[in-house]
Amino acid sequence: MIDQYGRTIDYMRISITDRCNLRCRYCMPEDIEKIPMKDILTYEEIGEISRAAVSLGIRKFKITGGEPLVRKDAAALVEKIHKIPGTEQVTLTTNGILLKKCLPELLAAGLDGVNISLDTLDAAQFETITGKNDLDQVLEGIEAAFQAGIPVKINTVLQRDVNADAWRQLIQFAKDRPIDVRFIEMMPIGFGRKFEPVYGEEIREKIRSLYPDLEEDPRVHGNGPAVYVRVPGWKGSIGFISAIHGKFCRDCNRIRLTSTGKLKPCLCYGENIDLLPLLRNPADKTARAAALKNAIEDAIRKKPEAHCFDLLSKVTEQKKMVEIGG
Secondary structure, three states: OEOOOOOEOOEEEEEOOOOOOOOOOOOOOOOOOOOOHHHOOOHHHHHHHHHHHHHOOOOEEEEEOOOHHHOOOHHHHHHHHHOOOOOOEEEEEEOOOOHHHHHHHHHHHOOOEEEEEOOOOOHHHHHHHHOOOOHHHHHHHHHHHHHHOOOEEEEEOOEOOOOOOOHHHHOOHHHHOOOEEEEEOOOOOHHHHHOOEOOHHHHHHHHHHHOOOOEEEOOOOOOOOOEEEEOOOOOOOEEEEOOOOOOOHHHOOEEEEOOOOEEEOOOOOOOOEEOHHHHOOOOOHHHHHHHHHHHHHHHHHOOOOOOOOOOHHHOOOOOOHHHHOO
16 A cells, blocks of 8 residues: 555554563563553454455564564464465564574464564673573574574664674674674664664764775665665675664555554554454454454554654654564
């Protein structure tokens, strides 16, 4: 579907849970209030939404959380969406802790790729950031996914005075393997407002100081807004998702579905369309499908021209990132 600014919206990010087995300080610290399970979308309800979305031209789906693999039978949802006629791709974002264990079922379900969140290769730093001592399990998950032959991306958020130099080690994933390492600027949403980000251009210049022959990589690497560079001879690339100082809104192709059924046209603003009442209306399935389609069309029509993360006073989203979905 084409929105009012001429953008093709063909990508939906679906959060399936607000739970997580880590406690990253900028996302989900200890003692955060959890959403009651009765308010979380069932897989059947997510399937209904996905079918309506596909009928409008959504072709690509990203399963997120929280941590999606802490929800039982996440692979079954991957398979359910993959089987909808018109779906082209279903991928997953995970912290990697349960990835090795769950990977056989995910692959059997048709998983097309995986993004793994990893902010450092230093065990002490990892525990400081996440509250857990599980770095080895994440690294095992990365290795298992790579060996399985599916596309692997590593997502990193750098924080000043915490892990600002972690890029030095992390980019080495891209040297001998076709793994993309992406640096994501800290989103000023929820707890993220409290942390000073390290900006993408700053990281790029530091990498260039070590590798002066760094070159632009214009290839398409997926569905997201990352801008890529590569070191000649390296098998993978290095990407930057610079929400604050590298606005990519003119090319935005996505809408977001929260675990409670809120459809968000833009991460920056609090406006959403609540699909849960439509799903739990006792109307027949055909009527629900039509209502869902109309609601998704409405959300796409209301998608704003651009976010305003560079002007925090205009950011109206007040929810925590874990309530929205990664």
